[in-house]
Amino acid sequence: MKESKINSDELLEQAQDLSFDPSLPAHQVVRGWLLGLILGGSLPPGSKLPAERQLASALGISRMTLRQALDALQHEGRLNRAVGGRGGSFIAEPRASVDISNLMGLSAQLLKSVHSASSRLLDAQTRPASKLVAEALQLPPGAEVHRIRRLRYAASTPVVLEDSHFPAHLFPGLLGRQLTGSMYAVMGEEFGLAPFSSVEELNPSVAGEANSKLLEISPSAPVLTIKRTALCEDGRPVEYSEDVVRTDRLRIIVSGRVDPAGR
Incomplete structure (x- = not known):
């Protein structure tokens, strides 16, 4: 059963409760967490992620570490990054x-x-x-x-x-x-x-x-x-x-x- 869609505020709340496995790099943990939300339907195509500064702060990691996770999801076709007036990271349509x-x-x-x-x-x-x-x-x-x-x-x-x-x-x-x-x-x-x-x-x-x-x-x-x-x-x-x-x-x-x- 797919989970219900969550908004940016709810995502930031979940980020604060994320547990990090010390045997894994932090960016891999974050990538896996976001991927699970995408596959589960909580972050459907078109959903916008919170600003990097906010999300990194909620996770308790650096923006560089967060960007490693986001770069991996973008490379896999799970995420689109935009600049300009509607800048930010958006969940991509499935390939x-x-x-x-x-x-x-x-x-x-x-x-x-x-x-x-x-x-x-x-x-x-x-x-x-x-x-x-x-x-x-x-x-x-x-x-x-x-x-x-x-x-x-x-x-x-x-x-x-x-x-x-x-x-x-x-x-x-x-x-x-x-x-x-x-x-x-x-x-x-x-x-x-x-x-x-x-x-x-x-x-x-x-x-x-x-x-x-x-x-x-x-x-x-x-x-x-x-x-x-x-x-x-x-x-x-x-x-x-x-x-x-x-x-x-x-x-x-x-x-x-x-x-x-x-x-």
Whole structure:
């Protein structure tokens, strides 16, 4: 059973009664206490924590120790920190989980965690492949590809900026299809070239000016860039994509398995 929501004054009262385990660092104890309140429903998404000075004083710890606990919760996606007129620490919406090794499609995965998932088409054109794209798709220099840029939403929040390339000779007329739904469904059902496996490269980065405006985050916000080459069942590359992911709203998972033969 979830606990009832508590306000700032009640949180400060509970903070005064918090017991510290001497075998654990104080910031870990505070992180665990706040996480328990978040998971229990006492601090639902959108709740604002008391000012750091007040909370640290109630806990009987330094502001530096408190910030270690808050930084850990922010890194885990449990907390948002804001500056300006509405500054402070706020409990974040739960992050949706996405397994990038699962080729069922992003929308289908998002719908397991949020009530709606959608896409906004930013750009779609057929153009000569760059050297990088041609190499990834095993195409001759200058071969034509369909480039499709989309912004993916979890509920009403933009979470992934996709920049995908598809060999034009394998997908004639692709740009005339429905491009805001599952591209993998279109590739499989209309062209018989559904992705069967993929190779992904993950790199931490910051959003930057252009991406931050689309993803509605700060230019300095941390993001994850994912370069993906998808292959059809016979091993031919059918998609090369460079995605920018909001890690404050998505929890990225990579799963794997060993087959019975140990390969």
